[in-house]
Amino acid sequence: AQSVTQLGSHVSVSEGALVLLRCNYSSSVPPYLFWYVQYPNQGLQLLLKYTSAATLVKGINGFEAEFKKSETSFHLTKPSAHMSDAAEYFCAVSDLDSNYQLIWGAGTKLIIKP
Amino acid sequence: ETGVTQSPTHLIKTRGQQVTLRCSSQSGHNTVSWYQQALGQGPQFIFQYYREEENGRGNFPPRFSGLQFPNYSSELNVNALELDDSALYLCASSMAGSLAGFTDTQYFGPGTRLTVL
Numbered sequence: 001a002q003s004v005t006q007l008g009s010h011v012s013v014s015e016g017a018l019v020l021l022r023c024n025y026s027s028s029v030p031p032y033l034f035w036y037v038q039y040p041n042q043g044l045q046l047l048l049k050y051t052s053a054a055t056l057v058k059g060i061n062g063f064e065a066e067f068k069k070s071e072t073s074f075h076l077t078k079p080s081a082h083m084s085d086a087a088e089y090f091c092a093v094s095d096l097d098s099n100y101q102l103i104w105g106a107g108t109k110l111i112i113k114p
Numbered sequence: 115e116t117g118v119t120q121s122p123t124h125l126i127k128t129r130g131q132q133v134t135l136r137c138s139s140q141s142g143h144n145t146v147s148w149y150q151q152a153l154g155q156g157p158q159f160i161f162q163y164y165r166e167e168e169n170g171r172g173n174f175p176p177r178f179s180g181l182q183f184p185n186y187s188s189e190l191n192v193n194a195l196e197l198d199d200s201a202l203y204l205c206a207s208s209m210a211g212s213l214a215g216f217t218d219t220q221y222f223g224p225g226t227r228l229t230v231l
Contacts, residue, residue: 004156009154036222041224042224043118043204043206043221043222043223043224043225044157044204044206044220044222045222046219046220049219090156090157092156099170100170101159101162101170101172102157102159102220103159104156104157104158105156106154106155106156107154107155107156
């Protein structure tokens with residue numbers, strides 16, 4: 001069965017530091033992969049998605065993610081954290097075996113220290 | 115352009131009652147998906163509607179049902195509420211159904227927080 005594992009329910013970084021949020025997935029067929037962000041009291045917003053084109057995907061707000069098939073990973077990065085990046089981040093996978101329904105990770109709360 | 119809206123924002127019900135949650139899709143979108151997000155967890159897919167027909171369903175019992183109307187707004191109905199139904203219910207709309215309805219960008223509403231006592 002498809003699954004998504006996000007390592008670390010909470011990640012804390014200093015403002016200006018590198019952001020790295022980890023996502024590993026299980027899928028026996030080529031997946032579609034997504035990162036969404038959820039700000040307090042707001043809906044989820046798509047940051048970026050991988051749909052079998054370039055393995056390095058650039059998204060909004062300076063975020064990017066790299067699809068690594070050998071590692072079954074799709075980690076999210078940003079070179080320099082801003083206070084406004086504080087939010088919860090969700091990784092999701094979709095593939096033929098799940099009828100392309102989104103399977104979500106449990107989320108990682110990003111905390112930015114001044 | 116109006117985004118996805120949901121009503122009500124908060125709701126408190128007791129076990130055994132029935133509830134209806136409403137979603138208004140983003141303008142021009144013909145596909146709507148509903149998700150349940152329990153506290154501290156990621157969303158769980160409930161079902162999707164495309165052009166008023168159910169287009170996929172997650173692992174939820176039949177007491178979870180839905181409707182999509184000709185203007186593409188949608189309702190989620192839950193009968194015989196249980197304590198575990200307490201969650202944030204999210205609605206998301208997108209441009210096209212079938213495969214694209216899932217892989218295309220979904221636009222989420224702010225959710226309805228349901229508490230079952």
